[in-house]
Amino acid sequence: MIRVSLKQLSYFAGVADAGSLAAAARALHVSQPSVSAALTALERTLGVDLFLRHHAQGVTLTRTGRQLLDSARTILAEVEDFEAAAQAVTRDPAGVLWVGCYPTLAAVLMPAIIGQLAQHYPRIKIRMVEGTEDELLPKLEQGAIEYALLFGEKLPETVKRIVIEKCPPHVLLSSKHRFARRSSVSLRDLQDEPFVLMDTPAGREYFLKLFRDTGIEPQIAYRSPSFEVIRGLVGQGLGYSLLVTRPRFDVTYDGFQLSCVAIKEAVEPALICLVRMPTARQTQIGAIFQEVCLATRRGTRAIPSLARRRASPR
Numbered sequence: 276m277i278r279v280s281l282k283q284l285s286y287f288a289g290v291a292d293a294g295s296l297a298a299a300a301r302a303l304h305v306s307q308p309s310v311s312a313a314l315t316a317l318e319r320t321l322g323v324d325l326f327l328r329h330h331a332q333g334v335t336l337t338r339t340g341r342q343l344l345d346s347a348r349t350i351l352a353e354v355e356d357f358e359a360a361a362q363a364v365t366r367d368p369a370g371v372l373w374v375g376c377y378p379t380l381a382a383v384l385m386p387a388i389i390g391q392l393a394q395h396y397p398r399i400k401i402r403m404v405e406g407t408e409d410e411l412l413p414k415l416e417q418g419a420i421e422y423a424l425l426f427g428e429k430l431p432e433t434v435k436r437i438v439i440e441k442c443p444p445h446v447l448l449s450s451k452h453r454f455a456r457r458s459s460v461s462l463r464d465l466q467d468e469p470f471v472l473m474d475t476p477a478g479r480e481y482f483l484k485l486f487r488d489t490g491i492e493p494q495i496a497y498r499s500p501s502f503e504v505i506r507g508l509v510g511q512g513l514g515y516s517l518l519v520t521r522p523r524f525d526v527t528y529d530g531f532q533l534s535c536v537a538i539k540e541a542v543e544p545a546l547i548c549l550v551r552m553p554t555a556r557q558t559q560i561g562a563i564f565q566e567v568c569l570a571t572r573r574g575t576r577a578i579p580s581l582a583r584r585r586a587s588p589r
Contacts, residue, residue, distance in 0.1 A: 281354060283317040284347045286310050287325060291344050292419075295333035348418055359559050369398030370560045375411035375423035376403055377477070379502045379520045380547060384424060384439075388571050392564070399560050407475045407500070415552055421561055424568070426477045426519070427546030428484075436548040437565065440572045443537070443544045444485065447509050447516040450525075450532035459537040462489050469496030469514035471505050482517045485542050503528055519545040547572075 286303065290310065293299040300307040318325055325340035336344065359370040376385055381403065389401050404411065404420055408430065411423045415434065430436055446460050454460045462485070470493040473482060478500075486493050496514045499505050505516050510531030517538075525533040549568050551557070557565075 278320050279317060280313075281351070283313045283320075284351055286313040287317060288344065288347050288351060290314065290326065290334060291336055291340070294335075298333075345417070352418065356556075356558055367398060368396055368560050368563055370558070371400045371402055372422070372558075372560050372564055373402045373404065373420040374564070375414060375420040375425075376405055377407065377411075377423075377425050377475075378405050378500075380424050380426075381405050382502070383520045383522070384547070384568075384571075388564075388568055391567050391571055395567075396560075396563060399563065401564075407477065409476050415550065418552075418555070421551060421555065421558075422564060423550045425548055425550055426481065427548040428481045429477045430548060430550060433553075434550045435553040436550050437569070438546050439549050439568055440547045441544040442519045442547060444482070444517050444519050444542060445521065446536045446538055447506065447518050448534045448536060449509055449512045449515075450534050451512060452515070452534065454536060455534035457536055459539040461539040462486065462491055465515055466491045467494060470494055471497045471499070471508050471514040471516040473500070473502070473505060473516065473518065474498035475500045481519075481545060485517065485538075488542070489540050506533060507531075509533060 286299065286305075286309075289299040289303050290296055293302055296307050296310050296314075300310045303310065314325065321343075323339045323343075324337050325343065326334040327337055328334050355370050359368060374385075385401075385403060389403075392399050392401065404414065406414075408425050411420065411425065412431070412434070414420045415423055424439070427436060427438065446454075446462075446465065448455045448460075454464065472479065472493075472495050483493070497505075497508050499508070502518070502520070505518070507527045507529060508514060509516050510527035510529065510533055518535075521535055525535055527533060549565060551561070
């Protein structure tokens with residue numbers, strides 16, 4: 276007789292992710308007493324404590340809880356796969372896909388990708404987790420996310436990557452900078468000026484390598500992991516920066532105009548990659564997500580073909 280319910284396992288995983296019963300209840304759109312009752316019943320059934328409760332400070336997993344969490348996630352993932360397989364019989368793919376995304380890529384890529392999925396595959400739901408490579412790769416290995424959209428410069432050989440796009444970097448300048456109206460600028464012309472560094476693991480490695488390959492030592496004045504903070508500092512005229520992603524409008528949050536100028540030297544483009552674990556089985560909705568990512572970057576005209584294929588007899 277099965278004495279553990281999927282709801283109990285879902286609440287267990289939800290509380291582990293959220294760090295508190297209240298936060299998990301909000302994320303799961305249920306009441307906190309429902310979550311608490313389900314956890315208590317699960318612990319009573321298993322005869323173990325899964326969490327240590329801290330008054331007004333959330334919960335932490337016990338050693339046993341940590342050991343059982345992966346099994347709970349595996350069971351929930353298998354059930355999602357089962358539901359997706361059942362939906363495939365009716366040619367209407369459905370399910371939840373957990374996707375990690377580098378913060379600047381999340382703002383530039385994910386809204387369009389999720390929008391295309393919503394239009395052509397409305398029963399596929401994306402749950403997005405933002406973070407750097409150092410934060411997302413462990414989640415990928417643990418199975419907490421199934422895919423990640425990341426820059427390719429710091430990816431280990433243990434992951435499977437698909438290049439979504441090759442993006443040349445550009446120089447970001449204040450619109451009042453003396454080089455702002457140029458079509459291109461040499462990094463050597465900027466080497467004595469204050470540099471604002473994208474201070475993430477991949478950002479440091481990629482952008483500083485561009486300088487090293489050119490034989491230049493940048494004068495780092497400011498560092499920030501935030502895309503918009505960097506743009507704001509440059510907009511204030513406090514330095515220049517190198518970036519890869521570019522919003523549609525070259526204006527900072529506080530209204531200062533920016534200028535994006537090509538780099539005169541031949542530099543390696545940044546690689547935007549869709550990443551998954553090669554040992555993980557690719558689900559139907561995962562394969563659809565991968566195709567939509569590729570098609571969206573090529574142009575949205577490729578997306579309807581996916582919808583037509585979905586509706587055609589097999």
